[in-house]
Amino acid sequence: MKSFTHLFVFYSFLFSLLRISITQDTITPTQSLRDGGTLVSAGQSFQLGFFRPGNSNSRYLGIWYMISSEIVAWVANRDAPLSDHSGVLKVTGDGILVLLNSTNGVVWSSNTSRTVENPVAQLLDTGNLVVKDRNDDNPENFLWQSFDYPCDTLLPEMKLGWNLVTGLERFLSSWRSTDDPSQGAFSIRLDPRGLPQVVTMEGDSIKNRAGSWNGLRFTGYPQFRPNLVFDYEFVLNEKEVYYRFKLLNTSVFSRYLENPSGVGQRFTWRDRTHTWELFSTSQADQCESYGLCGAYATCNMNRSPVCSCLEGFLPKSPKYWDSIDWSDGCVRTTPLECNDGDGFLKHTGVKLPDTSSCWYNKSMSLKECEGMCLKNCNCTAYASLDVRGGGSGCVLWFGSLIDTREYSEGGQDLYLRMAISELEHLEKKRCSDKQKLVAIIVSSALLFVGMTIVALASYIWKKKLKTQGTTQISHGKEDMELPMFDLAAIANATDNFSNNKKLGEGGFGPVYKGKLADGRDIAVKRLSKNSKQGLNELKNEVILIAKLQHRNLVKLLGCCIQENENMLIYEYMPNKSLDFFIFDQAKSKLLDWHKRINIIRGIAKGLLYLHEDSRLRIIHRDLKASNILLDNNMNPKISDFGLAKSFGGDQIDSKTNRIIGSYGYMSPEYAVHGQYSIKSDVFSFGVVVLEILSGKKNKEFCHPDHHVNLLGHAWNLWIEDKPMELIDELVGNSCTLSSVLRHIHVGLLCVQQRPEDRPNMSSVVQMLTSEILLPKPKQPGFFTDSPTADFSGKHGTCSANEISNTVFEAR
Numbered sequence: 001m002k003s004f005t006h007l008f009v010f011y012s013f014l015f016s017l018l019r020i021s022i023t024q025d026t027i028t029p030t031q032s033l034r035d036g037g038t039l040v041s042a043g044q045s046f047q048l049g050f051f052r053p054g055n056s057n058s059r060y061l062g063i064w065y066m067i068s069s070e071i072v073a074w075v076a077n078r079d080a081p082l083s084d085h086s087g088v089l090k091v092t093g094d095g096i097l098v099l100l101n102s103t104n105g106v107v108w109s110s111n112t113s114r115t116v117e118n119p120v121a122q123l124l125d126t127g128n129l130v131v132k133d134r135n136d137d138n139p140e141n142f143l144w145q146s147f148d149y150p151c152d153t154l155l156p157e158m159k160l161g162w163n164l165v166t167g168l169e170r171f172l173s174s175w176r177s178t179d180d181p182s183q184g185a186f187s188i189r190l191d192p193r194g195l196p197q198v199v200t201m202e203g204d205s206i207k208n209r210a211g212s213w214n215g216l217r218f219t220g221y222p223q224f225r226p227n228l229v230f231d232y233e234f235v236l237n238e239k240e241v242y243y244r245f246k247l248l249n250t251s252v253f254s255r256y257l258e259n260p261s262g263v264g265q266r267f268t269w270r271d272r273t274h275t276w277e278l279f280s281t282s283q284a285d286q287c288e289s290y291g292l293c294g295a296y297a298t299c300n301m302n303r304s305p306v307c308s309c310l311e312g313f314l315p316k317s318p319k320y321w322d323s324i325d326w327s328d329g330c331v332r333t334t335p336l337e338c339n340d341g342d343g344f345l346k347h348t349g350v351k352l353p354d355t356s357s358c359w360y361n362k363s364m365s366l367k368e369c370e371g372m373c374l375k376n377c378n379c380t381a382y383a384s385l386d387v388r389g390g391g392s393g394c395v396l397w398f399g400s401l402i403d404t405r406e407y408s409e410g411g412q413d414l415y416l417r418m419a420i421s422e423l424e425h426l427e428k429k430r431c432s433d434k435q436k437l438v439a440i441i442v443s444s445a446l447l448f449v450g451m452t453i454v455a456l457a458s459y460i461w462k463k464k465l466k467t468q469g470t471t472q473i474s475h476g477k478e479d480m481e482l483p484m485f486d487l488a489a490i491a492n493a494t495d496n497f498s499n500n501k502k503l504g505e506g507g508f509g510p511v512y513k514g515k516l517a518d519g520r521d522i523a524v525k526r527l528s529k530n531s532k533q534g535l536n537e538l539k540n541e542v543i544l545i546a547k548l549q550h551r552n553l554v555k556l557l558g559c560c561i562q563e564n565e566n567m568l569i570y571e572y573m574p575n576k577s578l579d580f581f582i583f584d585q586a587k588s589k590l591l592d593w594h595k596r597i598n599i600i601r602g603i604a605k606g607l608l609y610l611h612e613d614s615r616l617r618i619i620h621r622d623l624k625a626s627n628i629l630l631d632n633n634m635n636p637k638i639s640d641f642g643l644a645k646s647f648g649g650d651q652i653d654s655k656t657n658r659i660i661g662s663y664g665y666m667s668p669e670y671a672v673h674g675q676y677s678i679k680s681d682v683f684s685f686g687v688v689v690l691e692i693l694s695g696k697k698n699k700e701f702c703h704p705d706h707h708v709n710l711l712g713h714a715w716n717l718w719i720e721d722k723p724m725e726l727i728d729e730l731v732g733n734s735c736t737l738s739s740v741l742r743h744i745h746v747g748l749l750c751v752q753q754r755p756e757d758r759p760n761m762s763s764v765v766q767m768l769t770s771e772i773l774l775p776k777p778k779q780p781g782f783f784t785d786s787p788t789a790d791f792s793g794k795h796g797t798c799s800a801n802e803i804s805n806t807v808f809e810a811r
């Protein structure tokens with residue numbers, strides 16, 4: 001019933017409108033518009049007339065939407081209300097709009113500096129009320145237009161900003177309240193000083209700052225994206241600086257409102273429900289508060305407290321700072337040296353600081369920009385003016401940096417001037433901070449693992465009681481038949497285990513080079529005496545390896561168990577291990593693309609043999625570049641796999657707290673949860689592949705521009721569609737694009753986070769040797785750092801796996 005009445009009222013209202021102003025959008029000097037009458041724009045979008053806002057008793061002349069008359073987009077006499085229905089709008093012969101009251105007093109008027117022959121006032125379909133010559137529709141020649149004097153609403157086509165020639169500023173200002181359209185406390189302006197930026201003011205002070213335009217969006221609106229409703233532009237030249245938006249489909253309305261509480265809101269009209277939908281609203285988080293953290297500090301909503309000093313800066317007043325009064329900001333720990341003594345620290349993902357005293361140039365490159373900044377001792381930072389297409393132009397800051405914040409996405413790069421000595425200091429600190437952080441994570445992981453050991457140890461102890469008295473080992477029922485070497489002969493062959501003959505130190509003891517009396521070269525692995533389960537391990541390895549025969553596995557020649565000495569004798573590999581080659585500038589030149597492919601395939605086949613083809617199904621558990629030995633022809637041979645199996649479900653040597661496996665190669669599920677499967681070997685294999693392709697160690701990977709390890713770097717390049725940048729430049733031109741892409745692709749598939757996503761080794765071999773279609777890789781495991789890494793940490797985190805050397809004794 002009620003809605004029916006509404007409908008009736010609506011229609012009678014509509015008909016009355018049609019009667020009064022069916023086609024009229026214009027008044028001439030001989031006509032006038034009285035309270036009750038209206039003008040309607042030609043396309044029926046907007047209406048001009050008198051209205052009474054909310055609960056107010058005053059009358060105002062305004063422009064509202066035809067579709068929803070309660071939305072008033074513009075008010076003429078906002079600061080001079082009429083007290084009754086006697087208002088009349090006229091246009092004078094001089095082209096001036098006047099609003100008269102009952103005593104013909106001028107309540108409000110427009111103005112103009114020119115006159116024309118036949119002035120008329122016309123309401124355009126954009127919602128713009130203009131005074132112009134009757135026959136001249138050129139906007140350039142309008143005598144006056146309401147779009148030059150916005151109220152609280154930014155309509156499509158309306159400019160927010162400055163005409164720099166005439167000094168006209170167009171800005172939004174809120175209503176005082178929903179009942180009172182007079183100018184309220186809040187305004188949105190384009191501050192033309194320095195590099196122009198959009199600010200929200202409360203009275204005379206800046207409340208928050210959308211910031212400067214970076215080619216795509218305002219630096220303070222990282223979530224701002226192209227959309228289907230409206231298009232937008234930012235124009236900056238000698239004559240004008242403004243922002244405006246345009247509708248993509250003129251039948252879909254959109255408007256931006258600065259509401260009486262100072263919140264910016266964009267609404268779009270939903271035709272189906274005949275309602276305005278809130279499309280977006282200005283952020284109101286704590287970090288939006290202008291200059292909250294003071295100078296040289298940065299705000300981050302993901303941190304608590306939200307403010308922190310920029311790297312290399314300290315709170316100016318620590319006492320206030322600690323009681324969360326950040327307004328004093330931060331000061332440098334090391335003063336600038338000027339000129340040659342300074343460099344720049346790159347901060348990524350930031351909202352650029354206040355640009356009101358910046359200098360800019362649209363055509364300079366970032367390099368020129370840096371040089372320009374370095375030349376002037378007062379310059380404190382620089383950035384690209386336009387971030388599109390890799391960045392162009394230059395912005396320079398002089399003096400303090402105010403109102404910087406960090407975003408998890410959508411921020412931009414800022415280069416901050418620092419003394420070189422400070423930069424070097426920070427570089428070291430960043431890496432060691434990272435180590436500490438990982439140490440904490442790892443030590444809590446250790447605690448967990450430690451508890452598991454206790455449980456396991458007691459289990460094993462019980463089991464041992466049952467089997468005590470025999471030397472039998474789990475899978476060793478059959479007797480081993482393997483050449484036994486004489487200790488004296490081995491001592492002789494290795495110059496009595498001289499240090500000169502030492503090839504390296506494995507996890508279970510040193511490895512020596514030897515020459516037997518018959519001329520054969522051998523490698524002798526001497527088990528450390530302090531290794532508790534040495535004998536069992538030895539026997540296991542001996543039995544296992546003796547049974548495993550593959551061209552990509554190192555061959556065991558025999559063993560020596562005598563006088564407390566436990567040793568394994570292997571064939572000697574003259575070319576040492578893979579890591580000697582790929583991580584060495586000079587030697588890696590010897591590995592052209594063809595050789596690298598051959599090595600990758602060899603490792604894959606060796607591993608496939610261990611996993612699937614051998615009788616025993618071996619999981620290696622410690623595959624890494626230094627465990628891949630190379631023969632005379634650079635064929636890879638996997639070594640050091642025997643020890644793993646004997647550990648069974650117990651990955652820990654309880655005496656040394658040593659995890660079998662090496663950081664940088666361990667899969668996340670193993671390193672964190674101790675879960676091991678053939679897929680963990682696949683992960684390690686993927687790491688080795690990426691290391692071979694890039695010539696970089698995953699463990700020590702450190703990139704100046706970001707905080708990920710080699711896996712993350714490879715992944716980033718992959719999703720940024722420039723995977724070729726991963727390839728070691730020393731590979732030269734010997735590779736073909738498709739082959740390179742396939743190998744990177746396979747590498748990434750192997751290091752995927754979830755074990756079930758990783759292919760098994762038989763698929764890997766197939767992928768490497770045929771042209772079968774590869775699935776899309778997902779994000780790798782262990783590639784970023786902890787989310788607690790701070791702003792600065794984004795650069796310094798060389799690798800989450802860095803810690804291995806300090807916490808664990810990697811083999």
Ligand SMILES: *[C@@H]1O[C@H](CO)[C@@H](O)[C@H](O)[C@H]1NC(C)=O
Nearest residue numbers: 083101102103104105106107
């Ligand atoms: C009409 O406006 C004039 C000028 O603003 C003012 O002096 C006068 O008091 C107003 N008359 C009424 C009835 O409000």
Ligand SMILES: *[C@@H]1O[C@H](CO)[C@@H](O)[C@H](O)[C@H]1NC(C)=O
Nearest residue numbers: 109110111112113114149168
């Ligand atoms: C028109 O009026 C506004 C304020 O009412 C004033 O700031 C502006 O200078 C005037 N313009 C001209 C051309 O008189």
Ligand SMILES: *[C@@H]1O[C@H](CO)[C@@H](O)[C@H](O)[C@H]1NC(C)=O
Nearest residue numbers: 248249250251252253271272
């Ligand atoms: C504009 O929107 C209307 C209504 O939503 C739709 O019917 C029309 O096809 C659209 N026009 C264009 C050019 O997209």
Ligand SMILES: *[C@@H]1O[C@H](CO)[C@@H](O)[C@H](O)[C@H]1NC(C)=O
Nearest residue numbers: 360361362363364365368394
């Ligand atoms: C901006 O930089 C370009 C290239 O360095 C230079 O040619 C031009 O004069 C500069 N413009 C200004 C206003 O400094």
Ligand SMILES: *[C@@H]1O[C@H](CO)[C@@H](O)[C@H](O)[C@H]1NC(C)=O
Nearest residue numbers: 374375376377378379398399
């Ligand atoms: C640096 O700033 C100081 C103080 O504002 C000023 O006196 C000096 O001229 C400036 N130097 C340069 C190279 O702009």
